[in-house]
Each structure stands twice: as structure tokens, then as C-alpha cells.
Amino acid sequence: MHLLVVEDDARLRRLLGRLLSVDRHVVEEAADARTALELARMADGLDAIILDIGLPDRSGLEVAKDLRARGSSVPILMLTARDAIDDRVRGLDSGADDYLVKPFAYEELSARLRALGRRGRNGTRRTAKLMNGPITLDEAMREVTVAGRAVTLSPREFSLLECFLRHPGQALSRDQLLDAAWPYGVAVTPNTVDAYVHLLREKLGPAGSARIRTERGVGYRLLAPERTSRQERREGSGVEARP
Numbered sequence: 001m002h003l004l005v006v007e008d009d010a011r012l013r014r015l016l017g018r019l020l021s022v023d024r025h026v027v028e029e030a031a032d033a034r035t036a037l038e039l040a041r042m043a044d045g046l047d048a049i050i051l052d053i054g055l056p057d058r059s060g061l062e063v064a065k066d067l068r069a070r071g072s073s074v075p076i077l078m079l080t081a082r083d084a085i086d087d088r089v090r091g092l093d094s095g096a097d098d099y100l101v102k103p104f105a106y107e108e109l110s111a112r113l114r115a116l117g118r119r120g121r122n123g124t125r126r127t128a129k130l131m132n133g134p135i136t137l138d139e140a141m142r143e144v145t146v147a148g149r150a151v152t153l154s155p156r157e158f159s160l161l162e163c164f165l166r167h168p169g170q171a172l173s174r175d176q177l178l179d180a181a182w183p184y185g186v187a188v189t190p191n192t193v194d195a196y197v198h199l200l201r202e203k204l205g206p207a208g209s210a211r212i213r214t215e216r217g218v219g220y221r222l223l224a225p226e227r228t229s230r231q232e233r234r235e236g237s238g239v240e241a242r243p
């Protein structure tokens with residue numbers, strides 16, 4: 001997607017820019033309302049705008065209203081401070097399509113953007129299911145099954161698994177997993193990631209957990225779907241073969 005991130009907090013803006021680029025989005029960045037409106041005018045093919053409400057020159061609400069007044073229908077995901085319920089309501093009134101309360105985990109933002117992208121193209125939400133071997137994750141229903149067995153995950157475990165499923169076959173560092181599944185600014189150590197991966201593996205059971213490999217010195221890797229059954233047979237891991 002071609003995205004515009006409007007956020008005056010430089011650290012958060014750069015973090016989002018970096019993470020979204022890794023996910024192959026093309027990202028424009030603006031630190032204030034004036035730049036945002038200029039970029040939105042020039043960049044014709046924007047697929048979505050991530051818009052912080054608290055900006056130094058004008059509020060994000062005014063930016064959204066301005067864009068809609070100009071006839072722009074680009075999906076807007078508003079970022080609002082924790083518990084600022086008035087802001088959420090006013091955000092949607094001003095023409096935003098969705099909002100996210102800070103602090104949020106990157107995977108939450110990523111899921112909202114995908115929903116906006118789907119809505120933008122089809123006018124309706126479509127259910128996205130991520131599958132890998134026996135593991136199925138239904139984003140819309142927030143459900144996970146392993147070989148048909150329902151598994152209950154905490155929100156953090158769910159985000160971790162979602163991150164793995166979105167990057168099959170890729171070695172993910174503990175820092176990458178932290179950025180994806182934990183709200184920014186929350187103090188957690190790489191050991192926390194290890195603890196949560198351990199919990200996730202236990203809940204997924206032998207068949208599911210066999211797919212998450214520890215990458216020495218790096219982090220973790222979810223086996224790519226097309227390689228798995230061959231690799232498992234070769235390694236004689238004892239995991240039952242799957243079609």
C-alpha cells in the first residue's frame with residue numbers, strides 16, 4: 001500500500017515508517033498538518049493515511065475534515081490518546097474510517113490497515129485466514145485452530161503468531177517480534193519474547209509448535225508452508241506427516 005504517516009512524535013513516526021517499509025508498503029511521512037495536507041494533495045494514489053490527532057499546528061481532526069471537504073475518500077486511520085473517547089467519536093465524525101488508541105502494537109495497526117485496504121477495494125470487509133501447516137488463524141474472528149482444534153491465545157500470543165504467519169520461512173529477531181507484538185514504549189526485554197514464544201508453543205501443541213524453530217543467535221522462524229512436510233520427513237522429527 002502507499003501510505004502517509006502523520007505523527008509529530010519523531011520516534012514513533014520513524015518506527016512506523018521502518019516497520020511499514022519492511023512490510024513492503026511505500027511510506028510518506030509528515031510531522032505536522034500543513035505537510036500532511038501538501039503530501040496528500042500531491043500523492044494521488046494514497047491507499048491510506050495514518051493520522052495522529054495531536055499535531056503541533058492543527059489537529060488531525062481538522063486535517064481529516066479538510067481532506068473530506070476536498071472530496072478525498074482515502075481511508076483514514078486515526079491515532080488517539082488512551083481513553084480519549086471524545087476524540088474517537090469526533091475522529092469518526094470528522095471523516096476518519098477507523099481509530100487506534102495509543103499505545104498500540106504494530107500488528108494491531110497492520111491488521112486495521114489491511115481491513116481498510118480491503119474495504120477500500122471491495123466496499124466490504126473480507127475475512128482473512130492465515131494458514132501454515134496445521135495452524136489456521138482467522139483475523140476477523142480472532143480464532144486460532146491447530147489441526148481443527150481450537151486454541152485460546154492471549155492478545156500478545158495472538159499478535160506473535162500473526163507476525164510469524166505473515167513472515168513464513170523468515171528468521172525473525174527478538175527485536176522484530178517485540179516491535180510487532182508489543183505496544184511501542186512498553187518496557188520489555190528480549191527475554192519476554194522467549195517467555196511468550198514458549199507459552200505460544202505450549203498452546204499450539206506438538207504439531208503446531210514443531211513449526212516454530214529457534215534460530216541460534218537470531219530469534220525464531222516459522223517454517224515456510226511449502227517446505228515443511230519435506231523438511232520434517234528428512235529430519236525425522238517424529239511429527240506426524242500432514243497433507
Ligand code: CA
Pocket residue numbers: 007008009052053054055
Ligand atoms: Ca502527537
